[in-house]
Amino acid sequence: MTQTAPSHTLVIEREIPHSPEKIWRALTEGSLIEEWLMKNDFQPVVGHQFSFRSTPVPNWDGIIDGEVLVVEPNSRLSYSWSSMGLKSVVAWTLTPTTGGTHVRMEHSGFRSNTDAAYKGANWGWQKFIGNLEGVVGGLD
Amino acid sequence: MQSATENVFKALSDPTRRAIFEHLTRDGEQTVHALTYRAGVSQPAVSKHLRVLKLSRLVRDRREGRETHYKAQPQALAPLVDWMSLYGTFWRDRFDQLENLLKRMDK
Numbered sequence: 452m453t454q455t456a457p458s459h460t461l462v463i464e465r466e467i468p469h470s471p472e473k474i475w476r477a478l479t480e481g482s483l484i485e486e487w488l489m490k491n492d493f494q495p496v497v498g499h500q501f502s503f504r505s506t507p508v509p510n511w512d513g514i515i516d517g518e519v520l521v522v523e524p525n526s527r528l529s530y531s532w533s534s535m536g537l538k539s540v541v542a543w544t545l546t547p548t549t550g551g552t553h554v555r556m557e558h559s560g561f562r563s564n565t566d567a568a569y570k571g572a573n574w575g576w577q578k579f580i581g582n583l584e585g586v587v588g589g590l591d
Numbered sequence: 592m593q594s595a596t597e598n599v600f601k602a603l604s605d606p607t608r609r610a611i612f613e614h615l616t617r618d619g620e621q622t623v624h625a626l627t628y629r630a631g632v633s634q635p636a637v638s639k640h641l642r643v644l645k646l647s648r649l650v651r652d653r654r655e656g657r658e659t660h661y662k663a664q665p666q667a668l669a670p671l672v673d674w675m676s677l678y679g680t681f682w683r684d685r686f687d688q689l690e691n692l693l694k695r696m697d698k
Binding site for chain 2: 461463465467469473474476477483486487488554556558
């Protein structure tokens with residue numbers, strides 16, 4: 452294996468008191484995805500290319516382009532997640548439990564190189580610029 | 592001694608400097624003349640702003656003939672932006688919305 456830039460992974464896990472089947476629908480049906488994530492033309496078909504669209508803000512066009520990578524109904528779903536040229540991968544894993552479903556979301560591939568820092572900066576630009584004057588005021 | 596982070600914050604706290612840096616970030620390398628034209632302030636003022644940006648490593652300069660070209664070095668912003676935590680907030684909010692949706696959905 453070649454040495455690659457270290458990548459970062461964000462993992463969120465939750466126990467949700469609903470069946471995997473129901474959660475699967477919320478993760479894969481366009482009209483339902485829109486209700487909790489973003490407007491989209493998503494289809495749970497491997498190779499399908501789609502966009503998530505939210506309101507643009509300065510320095511971010513609000514568009515995430517993706518391609519469906521893995522579809523195992525009621526169990527595993529994965530898609531690429533590309534925004535402003537920065538590529539990452541989102542993977543969902545649903546595991547039935549006695550009270551519902553263990554939901555695991557892994558968002559990986561944030562490389563800590565120049566490009567990632569730059570895109571990340573763009574992404575977070577509004578957020579930190581908004582607080583900048585206040586923070587700077589506290590430095591003196 | 593000031594930390595690099597403080598220098599970057601201070602450099603970007605000035606609106607004119609921030610505008611210059613944003614122009615360079617969006618439009619790539621530019622000469623002092625081009626930047627002056629867009630900044631709406633005098634060339635000595637722009638040069639002074641560029642020196643501050645350069646000291647905090649937000650820009651790099653390159654001489655070519657009589658012109659100095661400036662280029663944004665946005666990686667200098669990296670210490671300020673913990674973008675994993677930004678995405679963390681994003682996804683936690685979306686998880687909350689997902690759970691709310693599931694409650695509303697028919698069994």
